[in-house]
Amino acid sequence: DTEVTQTPKHLVMGMTNKKSLKCEQHMGHRAMYWYKQKAKKPPELMFVYSYEKLSINESVPSRFSPECPNSSLLNLHLHALQPEDSALYLCASRAGGTRRGEQFFGPGTRLTVL
Amino acid sequence: DAKTTQPNSMESNEEEPVHLPCNHSTISGTDYIHWYRQLPSQGPEYVIHGLTSNVNNRMASLAIAEDRKSSTLILHRATLRDAAVYYCILRSANAGGTSYGKLTFGQGTILTVHP
Numbered sequence: 064d065t066e067v068t069q070t071p072k073h074l075v076m077g078m079t080n081k082k083s084l085k086c087e088q089h090m091g092h093r094a095m096y097w098y099k100q101k102a103k104k105p106p107e108l109m110f111v112y113s114y115e116k117l118s119i120n121e122s123v124p125s126r127f128s129p130e131c132p133n134s135s136l137l138n139l140h141l142h143a144l145q146p147e148d149s150a151l152y153l154c155a156s157r158a159g160g161t162r163r164g165e166q167f168f169g170p171g172t173r174l175t176v177l
Numbered sequence: 178d179a180k181t182t183q184p185n186s187m188e189s190n191e192e193e194p195v196h197l198p199c200n201h202s203t204i205s206g207t208d209y210i211h212w213y214r215q216l217p218s219q220g221p222e223y224v225i226h227g228l229t230s231n232v233n234n235r236m237a238s239l240a241i242a243e244d245r246k247s248s249t250l251i252l253h254r255a256t257l258r259d260a261a262v263y264y265c266i267l268r269s270a271n272a273g274g275t276s277y278g279k280l281t282f283g284q285g286t287i288l289t290v291h292p
Contacts, residue, residue: 067220094278105264105282106221118277153220157278164209164268164278168220 067169069154075175078144084172086137086154094157095137096166097129101150112137144176181265186287189255197250197286199265204245209268211280212239212250214261221264221282224250260290 067088076082086095094113098106111119112131126148128140137154151173155166182200189195201210212224225232225239227248232239238251252259264285268278 096279105262105285106280108279108281111277111279113277119279155220164211164226164270165223166213166221166278166280168222170220 067154067156067167069152069169069172071172072170073173073175075177076141076144077177078146080144081140081142083141084139084152084154084174086139086169087135088156088167089135090156090158090167091134092156092158092167093134095131096155096157097137097139098153098155098168099150100153100171106153110139141174144174146176149174149176181267181283183263183265183283183286185284186289188289188291189252190291191257192254195252195255195259195288195290197252197263197265197288198247199249200247201265201267202246204267205269207270209270210239210241210245210248211266211268212237213264213266213280213282214259215264215285216258216261224263226268255288255290257290257292260288262287 070085074082096111097109099109100106108121109123110129115131126143130138151171153171154169158165209226209228211226213221214224215221225234225237227239227241240249262285264282266280
């Protein structure tokens, strides 16, 4: 299984809502990532988890709260978002061994904030 | 993070080879050169990576200049399914491991393949 799954595929939320994005992989990867991609722009790194510990936070506003409950699962909790946070949110995990460095990306969750 | 420079767009005809260039003049000795592509409405997909020597896999070839200041991704026979944004990325492999394999995407090259 070489797949990263993300749910939901689409999410519409109001500025006062609380929602969560979910990412799952069963490849045994110990590094997982959240990226944000605005329309017609490249992905931008938000967070990196390594061995379930938050290792990099690229100065992301606190209305985005990541969580890594176990080595297979990565969540992104959303609260009090702004319309400019509307974007495609991508999750990725990283291989080790001979495929070290290769990141596997999920299809993303397309978020719209009203 | 060292930066890469790619053409904004390129065009190719189906079944012809495509050479996608990337300049990375500030590359450091421990930076790996990665290529990813993103098809419409999908997440990025790993294509190939290398350090110093040319690399081949089932998807593409990577030619790295001797001074490592530039590289070229080669698609040997373009198909319509190769139409995507291609990203050339330098990934630090610093000894301390503090980069955690992070990828810093540039603007990429939009490849259009004509039937």
